[in-house]
Amino acid sequence: MSALSEIDRRIVNALQGGFPISERPYAEAAARLGLDEADLIARLRSLVASGAASRFGPLWNSEGLGGAVCLAAMAVPPERFDAVAAQVNAHAEVAHNYEREHALNMWFVVSAERPQRIDAVIAEIERETGLTVWPMPKEEEYFVGFRVEV
């Protein structure tokens, strides 16, 4: 892990949301942190360059844009795991895919601009792999913070 300075830590904790929409947003955000604009911009550049931040900007929500997402899980035989991962990942609509320790060992998110595509992609994956895909659509959302304290 990268050792963050105290100032970088404050930036990471304070700026995971609420960035102003204004003519000089970095200057405003910097003032709240007791920094100047050029210093904040330089520090954000280096947080992105070091990989501590994947990016700085809007977090788009595909559902809010009329699209759909669905979590899905599969129980993949271990000897076929990498081959099945390649089959699943080959679908452009598969946005994330994680290996997890469980009988259901592959968990992926299907994201599509047209909601009807979700079922189609799941059916294609079942046909290609011969495995059952368990759809786990969101029925209610309680909170999506995505924030992490460092």
Add this chain to the structure above:
Amino acid sequence: MLDAFDRALIKATQTGLPLVSDPYGAIAAEIGATRDEVMTRLGALLASGAIRRIGLIPNHYKLGVTANGMSVWDVADERVSEIGPQIGALPFVTHCYRRPRHLPNWRYNMFAMVHGRDRDEVRAKVAEIAALIGPAARAHDILFSTRILKKTGLRLAS
């Protein structure tokens, strides 16, 4: 469906805002709009939830928050809508959702993602959740991730 302006805004910002004094002006110049048009539309998309937030998107792994446990809960159906928001509000829970059971294979109907520096920290946080829910949780499990197989941002169909 998205209109051409929203599509252009997404394309211009999905890898991040320009790190310059006037980022919205820079985006406007790139997509052939005015700064006011860009700011007004981004404000509306933020208000509608199409943009969840604007800021730093942390890389948990690089920040040392390397353990990622999806905690899954079998919560009584009549209690889940009351319990879910309490769990979602915990500072260490990054997402919390109700999802369908697939009986008899999958009994869990509430998911809460918990991050920590190591697995023990995740387990301790999950124990806090269990204490908070009490007997309304009939069973729970933690599915630790062992590998990221794919991770992409929002993609637009061309």
